[in-house]
Amino acid sequence: MKLILAIVQDKDSNRLSNKFIDGNIRATKLSTTGGFLKEGNTTFIVGIEEKRVNEVLDIIRETCQAREQYMTPPISLDLTMDTQMPYPIEVQVGGATVFVMPIEQFHQF
Amino acid sequence: MKLILAIVQDKDSNRLSNKFIDGNIRATKLSTTGGFLKEGNTTFIVGIEEKRVNEVLDIIRETCQAREQYMTPPISLDLTMDTQMPYPIEVQVGGATVFVMPIEQFHQF
Amino acid sequence: MKLILAIVQDKDSNRLSNKFIDGNIRATKLSTTGGFLKEGNTTFIVGIEEKRVNEVLDIIRETCQAREQYMTPPISLDLTMDTQMPYPIEVQVGGATVFVMPIEQFHQF
Numbered sequence: 463m464k465l466i467l468a469i470v471q472d473k474d475s476n477r478l479s480n481k482f483i484d485g486n487i488r489a490t491k492l493s494t495t496g497g498f499l500k501e502g503n504t505t506f507i508v509g510i511e512e513k514r515v516n517e518v519l520d521i522i523r524e525t526c527q528a529r530e531q532y533m534t535p536p537i538s539l540d541l542t543m544d545t546q547m548p549y550p551i552e553v554q555v556g557g558a559t560v561f562v563m564p565i566e567q568f569h570q571f
Numbered sequence: 572m573k574l575i576l577a578i579v580q581d582k583d584s585n586r587l588s589n590k591f592i593d594g595n596i597r598a599t600k601l602s603t604t605g606g607f608l609k610e611g612n613t614t615f616i617v618g619i620e621e622k623r624v625n626e627v628l629d630i631i632r633e634t635c636q637a638r639e640q641y642m643t644p645p646i647s648l649d650l651t652m653d654t655q656m657p658y659p660i661e662v663q664v665g666g667a668t669v670f671v672m673p674i675e676q677f678h679q680f
Numbered sequence: 681m682k683l684i685l686a687i688v689q690d691k692d693s694n695r696l697s698n699k700f701i702d703g704n705i706r707a708t709k710l711s712t713t714g715g716f717l718k719e720g721n722t723t724f725i726v727g728i729e730e731k732r733v734n735e736v737l738d739i740i741r742e743t744c745q746a747r748e749q750y751m752t753p754p755i756s757l758d759l760t761m762d763t764q765m766p767y768p769i770e771v772q773v774g775g776a777t778v779f780v781m782p783i784e785q786f787h788q789f
């Protein structure tokens with residue numbers, strides 16, 4: 463058994479929960495904040511057999527990987543009525559920080 | 572020192588806290604969710620001397636072990652007034668997932 | 681890489697967050713309770729390169745170390761109007777419990 467601790471953005475957390483359920487991987491969720499100014503992330507604790515560690519890492523990478531997304535900022539109005547149509551800008555979303563940790567004993571009571 | 576991470580059902584969490592206090596065992600509680608559809612569990616972090624690990628495991632097992640409980644479902648009424656008295660059914664409650672983890676340094680400041 | 685788990689009092693938690701930001705140390709915050717009757721503490725998870733472990737421990741010690749503080753209790757009034765001016769008493773605040781833990785794999789996706 464290994465313990466995997468994965469810190470992901472809130473926006474990816476429901477999708478990751480669902481992937482874990484589909485994959486029959488038990489995960490416990492902690493509500494967390496921080497990492498510089500990035501508010502609102504979720505920490506997953508997963509206990510998993512050694513031979514399935516890569517499977518869990520693949521799921522986290524595929525679901526949460528940092529990626530670029532186009533976002534359209536709101537229309538800016540100014541008093542001269544000289545309205546500028548905004549164009550989409552690229553922002554980075556997602557990302558995961560993952561620790562795989564040794565376990566000395568694992569019990570289910 | 573070892574670090575024990577114990578994930579238990581909310582319904583057992585106050586009793587477990589009290590047992591830890593009685594046993595002079597310092598525990599920190601995290602509010603957590605999940606593990607498939609099981610909402611509402613609590614994660615305890617316990618830092619403990621190696622020779623007391625079994626004592627802590629015994630307390631968790633005795634307090635939180637999965638067990639069967641009889642529960643009486645609410646009376647079902649139907650429109651024909653043909654009321655069925657419900658009889659108690661067996662449900663499983665409790666259970667704990669426990670990780671014992673190595674520590675390289677332990678400090679109290 | 682090591683994982684540092686630090687449990688500190690809520691009253692020190694914002695100062696510690698700021699010190700971590702100043703030091704370019706990534707930390708994730710969990711809201712936690714307990715340790716006997718001490719309500720309201722915060723758990724920080726820090727992933728850090730081995731050579732910076734002492735730097736992180738120093739920051740935690742300097743920011744959160746248990747210390748004595750003078751506190752003035754509220755004025756006690758009694759019915760005889762024999763008002764006692766309270767004098768400051770010494771109370772202990774702060775303190776941190778810190779675990780440094782081994783990591784087998786560290787990933788950022």
Ligand code: NI
Binds near residue numbers: 488509
């Ligand atoms: Ni498991």
Ligand code: NI
Binds near residue numbers: 597618619
């Ligand atoms: Ni301790």
Ligand code: NI
Binds near residue numbers: 706727728
């Ligand atoms: Ni890091």
